[in-house]
Structure formats: C-alpha cells, structure tokens
Amino acid sequence: MHRWLAPAAGFAVLVLALAALEWAASVGWVSPFLTPPPSEIAAAGWRMAAEEPLASAFFSTLGVVLAATVAAAVMGIPAGWAMYRFPLLGNAYENWVAALFSAPLILLYPLFLVLFGRGPLTIGMIGFLSGVIPVILKTYEGFTAVPVVLVNVARSFNLPESALLRKVLLPAALPTVFTGLRLCFIYTTINVVGLEYLVDVGGLGFMVGLMYDRYDIPAMYAAVTFVLLISMLGFSAAERLERRWGRGA
Amino acid sequence: MAEYGRDCRAQPFMTSGHGSAQASAVLTAEGIGKRFGSGATAVTAIDEVTLSVKQGELISVIGPSGCGKSTLFNIIGGLITDYEGEVRIDGRRVSGCHPDIGMVFQEESTFPWRTALENVEFPLEVRGLPAAERRQRAQQFLGLVGLTEFADRYPGELSGGMKARTAIARTLAAHPKILLMDEPFGALDEQTRLLLGDRLSQIHRELGQTTLLITHSITEAVHLSDRVVVMSYRPGRIKRVVDVDLPRPRSSEIIESEQFGHLVASIWHDLREEASRGLAADEASRRSS
Structure with missing residues (x-):
C-alpha cells in the first residue's frame, strides 16, 4: 500500500463531508444559523484574519497550550520515573494521582486568579495541572511495564546502572510515555480554550465567545476551526517526535 | 540405556x-x-x-x-x-x-526500538567500541545467524525465529x-x-x-x-x-x-x-x- 493512500483517503472523506454540508445548507436541509455552509465559514475566517486579531489569538492559545504541555512533560516524566524508581513513592501516590485525574481542577481557577491575576498565567496553570496528571500516570505505567527480561539482558552485558535509564528503561517506556503526552495535550487544550471562552482573557476561546455574542455564527465556526488546527499541529508534532525517538517501539 | x-x-x-x-x-x-x-x-x-x-x-x-x-x-x-x-x-x-558468560533468555528479549543490527551492536556499545568497529562485528554475527538481509529491520518486523537468532547473535557478539x-x-x-x-x-x-x-x-x-x-x-x-x-x-x-x-x-x-x-x-x- 502506498504511504500516501491513508492520508489521501482521510482528506478525501473530509472534502466529501464538507461538500455534503455545503449542499445540505444550500438546499435548506440544515439551518444556516446552526450550521453555516463551509464556504461561508471559510469567508468568515478570511474576514477575521483581516479585521480581528485572529493571528494573535491563535498564537496566544498555541503559546499557552505549548508552555503548559512542555511544563507538564518536564515535571511529569521525572515524577513518573521517581514513582517507579522508589516503589514506596509509587505505592503511596499512584491512587492519589489517579484520583486527581477525575477531579474538576478547573475549580481551582479562583485560587490561581488570586495568585497570578486574570491572564494567560492563570489559564496556563490550569492547563498544566490537568495535563501533568496523565503524564505522571502514563510514565509510571510505562516504566513499570518494561519487561524484566530487557533489564536482565542489559545486566547480563554489565551495563552500568547509570546507563540503564537512558539505554533501556526510557526507550522501552517511551510509547506509553507518549500516550501520556498526547493525553496531556488534549486535556491542556480543552482546559485552556474552555477557560479562555469562560473568562474572556483573549485567545481563540475568547474569539469563539465573542463571535457567538455577535451572532456571527460562520466566524464562530472559523475560530473553532483554528482550535482544531492547534489540536492537529500538536498531534502531528507528537507523532513526529515519537517516530524520531522511539523508532520501531 | x-x-x-x-x-x-x-x-x-x-x-x-x-x-x-x-x-x-x-x-x-x-x-x-x-x-x-x-x-x-x-x-x-x-x-x-x-x-x-x-x-x-x-x-x-x-x-x-x-x-x-x-x-x-x-x-x-x-x-x-x-x-x-x-x-x-x-x-x-x-x-x-x-x-x-553470555546469556540468551527464554522470553523475547530483543530491544524493540533498535534494528536487528543495532540490537547486536548493543553489548559492543556497552563496552565502548568505536562505531565503525562495532557495526562491522555486529554485521559479522548477524551473518553468522543468517540475518544479513534483515539487519535494518525492527524486531516487530521479524518472525519469532528471527528474533531468537538476533538475540543469539547479540550475545555471541560480546565474545563470551x-x-x-x-x-x-x-x-x-x-x-x-x-x-x-x-x-x-x-x-x-x-x-x-x-x-x-x-x-x-x-x-x-x-x-x-x-x-x-x-x-x-x-x-x-x-x-x-x-x-x-x-x-x-x-x-x-x-x-x-x-x-x-x-x-x-x-x-x-x-x-x-x-x-x-x-x-x-x-x-x-x-x-x-
């Protein structure tokens, strides 16, 4: 099978779906107030790019999401490794961290509002907190799932303990660690855009809310499309990094 | 008897x-x-x-x-x-x-993130051999187990028997x-x-x-x-x-x-x-x- 066949098929389905929506809107099968035709959404996006601070909103959201994701990776991966390396820590905190995963961390917004003020830092902190938990859990899971035999192979070749993490444990755990990073990106994006929407502090979430308040539904969908673009960029980056660092794993 | x-x-x-x-x-x-x-x-x-x-x-x-x-x-x-x-x-x-002593294990033990050749290079890497020398020796031992053609394949692309042979070649490469x-x-x-x-x-x-x-x-x-x-x-x-x-x-x-x-x-x-x-x-x- 050609390498381009799967992405081409995916793109073709998207184009067909957009064409079907365009046609359904033009013959009145769907309400243009609820679902405007894609051509209107595209035109609105073009208009927003010229008239509204769309680029700055896009880069503001992208910046906050990336900063929160990188911070979650930088702190979450060592934390997950520490829970594996020191079993007492892992046994003591695994359930606590897992419980936090289901906690509505967005409720900490008032606290961060007091600490950091009404701005990107507060939103970034909420994004970081919701993203760091899956990174910790998945990193811990990845390390604990490394087959003992791989460690024994390394020991049988007298690999020093200091090199074990770099040469065996981390590469073996990497696929699961990347699952955690993907989840982190998802939760961070949801929380950042959601908070931007709710508290009007700029970014794409704010743009979605603003366009909705103006009853400019095509523009609202255009802003949502840019949020999807951030998700796609994040996933594409994660895939490339995993392919580069975890080849074959 | x-x-x-x-x-x-x-x-x-x-x-x-x-x-x-x-x-x-x-x-x-x-x-x-x-x-x-x-x-x-x-x-x-x-x-x-x-x-x-x-x-x-x-x-x-x-x-x-x-x-x-x-x-x-x-x-x-x-x-x-x-x-x-x-x-x-x-x-x-x-x-x-x-x-x-070189050990070959019962369980599947090749490193999935390394190619067959890189797997065989592993013990030589641990010993700090120069890249060119370890590559040459790894190729030699991969040839010994009949896997020269599969040097660049990852274990996920190899059969069970090929993985077992890769593991043997890796151990032999360490010259135990x-x-x-x-x-x-x-x-x-x-x-x-x-x-x-x-x-x-x-x-x-x-x-x-x-x-x-x-x-x-x-x-x-x-x-x-x-x-x-x-x-x-x-x-x-x-x-x-x-x-x-x-x-x-x-x-x-x-x-x-x-x-x-x-x-x-x-x-x-x-x-x-x-x-x-x-x-x-x-x-x-x-x-x-």
Missing part, C-alpha cells in the same frame, strides 16, 4: 567421569542450592547441583517444569546472587554477571567464553526449533563455543548436546547425566536414526516420573488455592 548413553548417577561430580575433566572445566557449578521464601512456606528450588562444562562442550539441562532450570540459569548467569555453593570460571570463583541459553527457541513451533537447532549446531561447530543449554525438549537436548543432564522435580537435583555419543557434525536428520530414538526414550523414561510428580504437585496446589 548403557548402550547409547553413559549413566553418571553414581559419580560425585558430573564431569562424565573423565579424570582430567574437572581440571579442564571452563565452567563449574558446585553444590548450588537455592531456597525461595522462609519458614513453613519456603520452597527449595534446587539443591546440591554440581556440574562442570569443558571447553567447547555443549551440555543440556533438562527437567520438568518447576525443577529449577531457570533458577540455575539465573544463578550461573549472575542474576541471582544469594544462593548456596559457588560458580567458577576457569577455576576462579565469580559472583554477579560476568563478561565471560561461555554461552548460557535458557530455552532460546521455547516460544517456537517444533519444526522451526529443529531447523534453528541445525543453525545453532553449525554455529557451535564454527565457534567452538562452550555452551550450557536449558531446555524442556528432549529432542532438542539430544539433537544438540554432548551430554544431557536430567533434573528431578522440586527440589531440582541432578538425577542422571547421559552422554550423547551420536556422530558430529549433526543435523536434524539425526532424529531419524535408531540411536537417537533410544536416547530420547531413555531420557523420557527418567523424566516421565519427574514430570508426573510435577503435574500432580501442580494440580494439588491449584486444588488447595
């Missing part, structure tokens, strides 16, 4: 009775014992196991499940360090993993004095095992590698070995040592011979009783749990 294999049961050391064997032994395990747990629930996995392997010899250890074969493998390989008795290489007592293998083809079907046995036999002939093979396959043990050590069910003790005096070089065609059949039958005669004990003990423990 006496016609085809020599019974060494009565001898204190299983050096097949050769007067100089003890002196020329590359690997000696003396009075090896290992208990797991403590108190009433303690289990003696192996007890008073003494064996020695001479330069270039290939010895198989065979026994029923639960006889402590893998425990013995881990003790000799240095992965278990708290045990009774001692392991010696060329007469020197060793403790822990030793560069003179003694090759220790724990059911390296255990996960493969019988036909593939026989063919890979041929390959192993050929490698053994080419390198003259001193080898201790742990297996549960009587056919594999007789096909490959100079001697077969039959172990009893728990606690694992040496029940009998059988000299395999079949002509070398050998291929899997040897299994068609009458001599081969006699040796297999003779080993199974001893093993059957132990395997039955193991099965009964397993059923009893499942009933009580």
Whole structure:
C-alpha cells in the first residue's frame, strides 16, 4: 500500500463531508444559523484574519497550550520515573494521582486568579495541572511495564546502572510515555480554550465567545476551526517526535 | 540405556567421569542450592547441583517444569546472587554477571526500538567500541545467524525465529567464553526449533563455543548436546547425566536414526516420573488455592 493512500483517503472523506454540508445548507436541509455552509465559514475566517486579531489569538492559545504541555512533560516524566524508581513513592501516590485525574481542577481557577491575576498565567496553570496528571500516570505505567527480561539482558552485558535509564528503561517506556503526552495535550487544550471562552482573557476561546455574542455564527465556526488546527499541529508534532525517538517501539 | 548413553548417577561430580575433566572445566557449578521464601512456606528450588562444562562442550539441562532450570540459569548467569555453593570460571570463583558468560533468555528479549543490527551492536556499545568497529562485528554475527538481509529491520518486523537468532547473535557478539541459553527457541513451533537447532549446531561447530543449554525438549537436548543432564522435580537435583555419543557434525536428520530414538526414550523414561510428580504437585496446589 502506498504511504500516501491513508492520508489521501482521510482528506478525501473530509472534502466529501464538507461538500455534503455545503449542499445540505444550500438546499435548506440544515439551518444556516446552526450550521453555516463551509464556504461561508471559510469567508468568515478570511474576514477575521483581516479585521480581528485572529493571528494573535491563535498564537496566544498555541503559546499557552505549548508552555503548559512542555511544563507538564518536564515535571511529569521525572515524577513518573521517581514513582517507579522508589516503589514506596509509587505505592503511596499512584491512587492519589489517579484520583486527581477525575477531579474538576478547573475549580481551582479562583485560587490561581488570586495568585497570578486574570491572564494567560492563570489559564496556563490550569492547563498544566490537568495535563501533568496523565503524564505522571502514563510514565509510571510505562516504566513499570518494561519487561524484566530487557533489564536482565542489559545486566547480563554489565551495563552500568547509570546507563540503564537512558539505554533501556526510557526507550522501552517511551510509547506509553507518549500516550501520556498526547493525553496531556488534549486535556491542556480543552482546559485552556474552555477557560479562555469562560473568562474572556483573549485567545481563540475568547474569539469563539465573542463571535457567538455577535451572532456571527460562520466566524464562530472559523475560530473553532483554528482550535482544531492547534489540536492537529500538536498531534502531528507528537507523532513526529515519537517516530524520531522511539523508532520501531 | 548403557548402550547409547553413559549413566553418571553414581559419580560425585558430573564431569562424565573423565579424570582430567574437572581440571579442564571452563565452567563449574558446585553444590548450588537455592531456597525461595522462609519458614513453613519456603520452597527449595534446587539443591546440591554440581556440574562442570569443558571447553567447547555443549551440555543440556533438562527437567520438568518447576525443577529449577531457570533458577540455575539465573544463578550461573549472575542474576541471582544469594544462593548456596559457588560458580567458577576457569577455576576462579565469580559472583554477579560476568563478561565471560553470555546469556540468551527464554522470553523475547530483543530491544524493540533498535534494528536487528543495532540490537547486536548493543553489548559492543556497552563496552565502548568505536562505531565503525562495532557495526562491522555486529554485521559479522548477524551473518553468522543468517540475518544479513534483515539487519535494518525492527524486531516487530521479524518472525519469532528471527528474533531468537538476533538475540543469539547479540550475545555471541560480546565474545563470551561461555554461552548460557535458557530455552532460546521455547516460544517456537517444533519444526522451526529443529531447523534453528541445525543453525545453532553449525554455529557451535564454527565457534567452538562452550555452551550450557536449558531446555524442556528432549529432542532438542539430544539433537544438540554432548551430554544431557536430567533434573528431578522440586527440589531440582541432578538425577542422571547421559552422554550423547551420536556422530558430529549433526543435523536434524539425526532424529531419524535408531540411536537417537533410544536416547530420547531413555531420557523420557527418567523424566516421565519427574514430570508426573510435577503435574500432580501442580494440580494439588491449584486444588488447595
């Protein structure tokens, strides 16, 4: 099978779906107030790019999401490794961290509002907190799932303990660690855009809310499309990094 | 039995009775014992196991499940360090993993994030060899196991037999004095095992590698070995040592011979009783749990 066949098929389905929506809107099968035709959404996006601070909103959201994701990776991966390396820590905190995963961390917004003020830092902190938990859990899971035999192979070749993490444990755990990073990106994006929407502090979430308040539904969908673009960029980056660092794993 | 294999049961050391064997032994395990747990629930996995392997010899250890074969493998390989008795290489007592011993494991053990070639390079990388030299040596050993064409493939793209061969090449690349293998083809079907046995036999002939093979396959043990050590069910003790005096070089065609059949039958005669004990003990423990 050609390498381009799967992405081409995916793109073709998207184009067909957009064409079907365009046609359904033009013959009145769907309400243009609820679902405007894609051509209107595209035109609105073009208009927003010229008239509204769309680029700055896009880069503001992208910046906050990336900063929160990188911070979650930088702190979450060592934390997950520490829970594996020191079993007492892992046994003591695994359930606590897992419980936090289901906690509505967005409720900490008032606290961060007091600490950091009404701005990107507060939103970034909420994004970081919701993203760091899956990174910790998945990193811990990845390390604990490394087959003992791989460690024994390394020991049988007298690999020093200091090199074990770099040469065996981390590469073996990497696929699961990347699952955690993907989840982190998802939760961070949801929380950042959601908070931007709710508290009007700029970014794409704010743009979605603003366009909705103006009853400019095509523009609202255009802003949502840019949020999807951030998700796609994040996933594409994660895939490339995993392919580069975890080849074959 | 006496016609085809020599019974060494009565001898204190299983050096097949050769007067100089003890002196020329590359690997000696003396009075090896290992208990797991403590108190009433303690289990003696192996007890008073003494064996020695001479330069270039290939010895198989065979026994029923639960006889402590893998425990013995881990003790000799240095992965278990708290045990009774001692392991010696060329007469020197060793403790822990030793560069003179190369281990091939029962489980799938290739690194999935490395290509076959990079897997074989691993021990050379650990030793700090320059990249060009380790690549050349890895290619040489990959060629030895017949995987030159698959050097750039990842383990996920290889068959079970190819992965097993990659693991063997990786261990051989480290140039160990003694090759220790724990059911390296255990996960493969019988036909593939026989063919890979041929390959192993050929490698053994080419390198003259001193080898201790742990297996549960009587056919594999007789096909490959100079001697077969039959172990009893728990606690694992040496029940009998059988000299395999079949002509070398050998291929899997040897299994068609009458001599081969006699040796297999003779080993199974001893093993059957132990395997039955193991099965009964397993059923009893499942009933009580």
